[in-house]
Amino acid sequence: MTTGTKYKTAPLKCWQKGKELRLEAYRDLATGHEQGKLLVLGCAATPYGMLAGLGDFVFLAGEPYGASVAADPPVSIPAMETYEAKGYARDMCGYMRNFLGTMFQDKYYFTGGPFPKFDFAWSVRHCPAGHPKWHQIVSEYQGIPMNYIDDETMLAIDGDQEARIEYVAGQYLDSIEWMEKITKRKYDDEKGIEAMRNYFINEALWGEINLLNGAIPAPIDIKSMFALMPISMLRRHEKVAIEFLTELRDELKDRIGSNIAAVPNERYRMCMLTPPPWSFLKVFRYLENFGVVFVGTYVYLINSGEVKFLYDEGKVVPATPPEKRPGWKTMKNREDLCRTVARWRAEHPFQSHLDTRKKEYVIMFKHWKANAYLLLINRGCVPMTTSMYDFQRDLNKQGIPTAMFEGNFADCRDIDETGVLDRLETFLEGQGIQKIQEI
Amino acid sequence: MGAIEKFQEVLATRHQYAQDWKKKHNGKVIGWLCSYSPVEIMYASGMLPVRILGSHEVQDVTDRYLFPTVCPFSRDALAQGLKGRYNYLDGITMARTCSHVQGTYDNWKNYVPTPFKYYIWQPNHVQSPRAIPLMVREYKGFIAALEKFTGKKITDEALNKAIELYNKNRRLMKQVYEFRKQEVPPITGAECMEMVVASQLMDLAEHNKLLEELLKELPNRKLDRNHGLRLMMIGSEMDDIVFVRMMEELGCTVVIDEHCTGSRYFWDEVKLEKDPLTDIAARYVNRWVCPAVSAEFKPRFDRVLEHAKNWKVQGALVYQQKFCDPHEFDIPHLIKMFKENNIPTLVLEFDVTIPFGQFRTRIEAFLEMLELELV
Numbered sequence A: 001m002t003t004g005t006k007y008k009t010a011p012l013k014c015w016q017k018g019k020e021l022r023l024e025a026y027r028d029l030a031t032g033h034e035q036g037k038l039l040v041l042g043c044a045a046t047p048y049g050m051l052a053g054l055g056d057f058v059f060l061a062g063e064p065y066g067a068s069v070a071a072d073p074p075v076s077i078p079a080m081e082t083y084e085a086k087g088y089a090r091d092m093c094g095y096m097r098n099f100l101g102t103m104f105q106d107k108y109y110f111t112g113g114p115f116p117k118f119d120f121a122w123s124v125r126h127c128p129a130g131h132p133k134w135h136q137i138v139s140e141y142q143g144i145p146m147n148y149i150d151d152e153t154m155l156a157i158d159g160d161q162e163a164r165i166e167y168v169a170g171q172y173l174d175s176i177e178w179m180e181k182i183t184k185r186k187y188d189d190e191k192g193i194e195a196m197r198n199y200f201i202n203e204a205l206w207g208e209i210n211l212l213n214g215a216i217p218a219p220i221d222i223k224s225m226f227a228l229m230p231i232s233m234l235r236r237h238e239k240v241a242i243e244f245l246t247e248l249r250d251e252l253k254d255r256i257g258s259n260i261a262a263v264p265n266e267r268y269r270m271c272m273l274t275p276p277p278w279s280f281l282k283v284f285r286y287l288e289n290f291g292v293v294f295v296g297t298y299v300y301l302i303n304s305g306e307v308k309f310l311y312d313e314g315k316v317v318p319a320t321p322p323e324k325r326p327g328w329k330t331m332k333n334r335e336d337l338c339r340t341v342a343r344w345r346a347e348h349p350f351q352s353h354l355d356t357r358k359k360e361y362v363i364m365f366k367h368w369k370a371n372a373y374l375l376l377i378n379r380g381c382v383p384m385t386t387s388m389y390d391f392q393r394d395l396n397k398q399g400i401p402t403a404m405f406e407g408n409f410a411d412c413r414d415i416d417e418t419g420v421l422d423r424l425e426t427f428l429e430g431q432g433i434q435k436i437q438e439i
Numbered sequence B: 001m002g003a004i005e006k007f008q009e010v011l012a013t014r015h016q017y018a019q020d021w022k023k024k025h026n027g028k029v030i031g032w033l034c035s036y037s038p039v040e041i042m043y044a045s046g047m048l049p050v051r052i053l054g055s056h057e058v059q060d061v062t063d064r065y066l067f068p069t070v071c072p073f074s075r076d077a078l079a080q081g082l083k084g085r086y087n088y089l090d091g092i093t094m095a096r097t098c099s100h101v102q103g104t105y106d107n108w109k110n111y112v113p114t115p116f117k118y119y120i121w122q123p124n125h126v127q128s129p130r131a132i133p134l135m136v137r138e139y140k141g142f143i144a145a146l147e148k149f150t151g152k153k154i155t156d157e158a159l160n161k162a163i164e165l166y167n168k169n170r171r172l173m174k175q176v177y178e179f180r181k182q183e184v185p186p187i188t189g190a191e192c193m194e195m196v197v198a199s200q201l202m203d204l205a206e207h208n209k210l211l212e213e214l215l216k217e218l219p220n221r222k223l224d225r226n227h228g229l230r231l232m233m234i235g236s237e238m239d240d241i242v243f244v245r246m247m248e249e250l251g252c253t254v255v256i257d258e259h260c261t262g263s264r265y266f267w268d269e270v271k272l273e274k275d276p277l278t279d280i281a282a283r284y285v286n287r288w289v290c291p292a293v294s295a296e297f298k299p300r301f302d303r304v305l306e307h308a309k310n311w312k313v314q315g316a317l318v319y320q321q322k323f324c325d326p327h328e329f330d331i332p333h334l335i336k337m338f339k340e341n342n343i344p345t346l347v348l349e350f351d352v353t354i355p356f357g358q359f360r361t362r363i364e365a366f367l368e369m370l371e372l373e374l375v
Ligand code: SF4
Pocket: A063, A093, A094, A095, A096, A127, A128, A129, A130, A131, A380, A381, A382, A383, A384
């Protein structure tokens, strides 16, 4: 852990391509209507590939958009103030506040032009503090229809899981009819199925990319992963994303083979459970001065990525697309599609109950060969934080060190940067990690 | 002792009441955490369902379990469990609604030694036609677990009896609420709140008898107080009766409410249309909706406005438990709706304990403003 090894490093070859693909997705939102595409709003966990059955579309996942705004304080602060002036509370979802703020300002962050007017909002609901309530406000403000799928099966531990899968599949089926009605377009089952196949492959690829950071030295740092993640988050239904993520995965494998590190002084590996504080990403660069590399965060392993946990063996492996799993049917029509998506989601680690999640955190810690977890008590998101103390207790019980700090992941006014750094430095000192002077 | 005094006594000695009930009936007590929990099924199992509530005392026992921006109600409720005040409970359940109280349940499950724990996956897309069939299947799982735990079968007959009992209770409480429409209401808002909270803690066979007594008493009941302005109380969980009493001493009466320790909890009856389980499921899916499960303003707001008009309210106190995001979403829209209907509003944010002096001043100012508007 504290060896003085200095690894060689190199920039990612596919970096520029990734950047372009990401910006293209955001730009498409501004021009989508001109190109005859549907503009749809939802949350990042929505299986939006299904929308392809209606024709071309651009999907805006509210969370990564909110995170992008939050990462840019001169834009974020006036946006949040506009939101607050409308009477909405400051303690609600941080992403939503940034999103709604720019909507009320009619300023689309990525172009500076007018905020997109969506054709409709369609989303899964796995957060009572966010998604459908958030879209309800957009729906009122823009006068657009909204619908949602209640699929938060992660909370269920008792009872009949099959009943829930049928309930979720039924809602998907109903929502296809609803979409046909509101868009006056006929739904093409084949196209929906095809796009969801891409979606599954992309999820598995992103999961696999995250797993590659189990190598020492880590081939990619967390900040670069955050920058590339919107491709897997926003373009999961596209072939172009499969091509890019395959290229990225292969490049990371090459880096591992050649011992190319993301952080040349790597000597202490940390991982997270949640998103980072977006306005304070420099914390990761700063900690590199201590030889700390952040190898991953659980949330983005399972949100827009998928992996398979082998609980008995204490291992994690890349996921297989659902149709290739034993006992799963090949999708032939929309009923198969809805059922497959519902079952896939129900069995996805995204939906793991928190008791199972505790096991997954330990497995990931071991897989990433990490030295400690960094935990965020996030004042901007209730669902991701409610059980954080419980998680910490459990991790500590297993002998896993944790550093914890409090703040808002999407409100730069609500995070004490100096305090956080002091806390982390103290933690690292306790772990025997000092600043590396020559950096 | 009159009915109202009995309600007050049960509230003050709620834990003793439940333990005495256990002894007397040689029975079991089950705690529930959210007003979507199907009390009819719990009652049909022979158990006494009691709502888990906080105690409005400053506490720090939850600090290592729930983070500070979890709503005070959820923290206070968990504190009671962690302090051992609910150790007499044989079971606990919760129906899925809100992430805050979910945290209470999850921690209770892991850290409070209650023998039976069951989580009901309440469908939260209540507008979907798929919700009732799922609810029925979820209830079947709950029933099977209860039967296993109590060793007693939950028959349709027992369910029907429980439905009858709860429906009667709902009808009787609505009759009491009718009295609040009078120009000089013979019952205060605080007393009504005591009545509803007591219904969440007592054996309804007993509560119904008290309601019948109360309904006989109300036509001739005269209160020696200035009834003042007519207010509506609207918001999230609320059982701070001391606060309501203080407010009503300042020259107003809460004549109607909309929250989950008031009308929103009991208003809808189980309609007897199909089999008992489907009827109960339909009741909880179609009931007066809580913003935590609804992504539409209209169904809630229509009912709120109808009640505000029918009870002729002159102002509305919109309150919320601090950090309660489901309700926070609705508040700006609620205020707008009240404004469009010429009903002034005051918004107050509640914590486990509240700043009485400050609230008093704000309420006084609000009431003065209302009086000026009425001149
Ligand atoms: S889970 Fe958190 S970040 Fe996501 S919508 Fe809900 S509150 Fe916002």
